[in-house]
Amino acid sequence: MRTPIPGRVTPRVAASTEHQATVAAHLTKRDRWIARLCAEHRTLTSTQIARIAFPSRRAANHRLQRLHQWRILDRFQPYIGRGRAPMFYVLDTTGAHLLAHEDGIDPRELHFRAERSIGIAYSLRLAHLHGLNSLFTGLIADALAHDDRNVTAWWSEARCARHFGDLVRPDGYGRWREADRQIEFFLEWDTGSYHLSRFVAKIPGYLELATTTRIVTPLLAVFATAQRESHARPLLAEHLRAQPRPQDLPIATTTVDDLNRAATGSAEIWLPLAHRDAGRARLIDLHTAWPHLGEPIASAQTTTNTSEASPVPRLSPPAPMPPFAQHDLTWKPSR
Incomplete structure (x- = not known):
């Protein structure tokens, strides 16, 4: 018999320091990068995440299921009328709190609301x-x-x-x-x-x-x-x-x-x-x-990892490429 899939933790547990400390010990660099991507770009599908962070769809789905259970990420599947849409993933409460702690921000100052994060599911955008x-x-x-x-x-x-x-x-x-x-x-x-x-x-x-x-x-x-x-x-x-x-x-x-x-x-x-x-x-x-077009000039304004001065606490943007080595985890992109 198959082992039952564990249920998700409740919103109250997701906001607790005990749960966050337990989950933090199990998160990889890849998990944190995926969470930060969802925070910055609002939502990514399982297909998109699998292409850039996993060796296979099966590996991606297995890990995303765990991140969903821990409330690092939430997910939804929009209705498309014909066929099945992929799962769309967004940042959830535990993920937001852990990323805030990484950036030295009090999670309360982020004013993160899980219902607003998942609200993109109903947006025309x-x-x-x-x-x-x-x-x-x-x-x-x-x-x-x-x-x-x-x-x-x-x-x-x-x-x-x-x-x-x-x-x-x-x-x-x-x-x-x-x-x-x-x-x-x-x-x-x-x-x-x-x-x-x-x-x-x-x-x-x-x-x-x-x-x-x-x-x-x-x-x-x-x-x-x-x-x-x-x-x-x-x-x-x-x-x-x-x-x-x-x-x-x-x-x-x-x-x-x-x-x-x-x-x-x-x-x-x-x-x-x-x-x-x-x-x-x-x-x-x-x-x-466009022969008049010059080469891009590296500067603080165009460096993705540069922190942005802001009166409102904001999570740091993610690196544009995976910040983990190919030999880490199960990372084996096809060559």
Whole structure:
């Protein structure tokens, strides 16, 4: 007979120091990284977590089940009408308290509420978040399979808003390295649920940011369908031409289908706005379309692990790549 699966601890137990001390002794670097990813990026699916942190889906599901029992993470499975959606994981009470202690924060000052964390299950932004996080987890999985590739920055929408929100609010910011080349980018993810003019209206903000910082950062746009992409490109080009310094905002586009087929955003899926005849390019090769684009400059502003000064206590962001060695645990990415 199979051993019954232990039940979850109650919310009251999850907030107790006794439970947290017991669980803390059993958490690995991988567990803590996953919890911090869920805190920063709000939710990740079992599929996304398995790609970037486990050797197999079975291993991932086994460990995620344990983290769920301990209330490090909570989970939900949205209804999709046909087939079965993967489990979506969010930070839970014990996880929030343990991460707070790691950062030297009184958990009470975080004002963490488990019901607010799981509330993303009912949000219209769930599909948007899932798409954004799929692109970045795909890049991480790609980097894990190649020694010369690396994700050196992955910023959430909330973190972008804290840094750039007075001018523009990107959906995300990232930096990708292959061999000795790097490219940084802002990301906009289109779900097809709003008018394209809303996206186009963000262009002046991006240009003002480039003028203020004197840093030209490309904008990558992922559209819900090929039809949306074909409609958006002339609108973006027309609006960009009307700006005083259009060269300060290089733009490349792709579609969700192209991204899903490639399984990684580093593939030959990006179509530069001003160089359509050259065809689609790999992410790292976009420099060819934009010769004026310089190499990213490492700074405190773009280092992911840099603590952010804030009057409100906030958890430190996670490292963009797994902070544990390949020989640790059961970590054996395919090569």
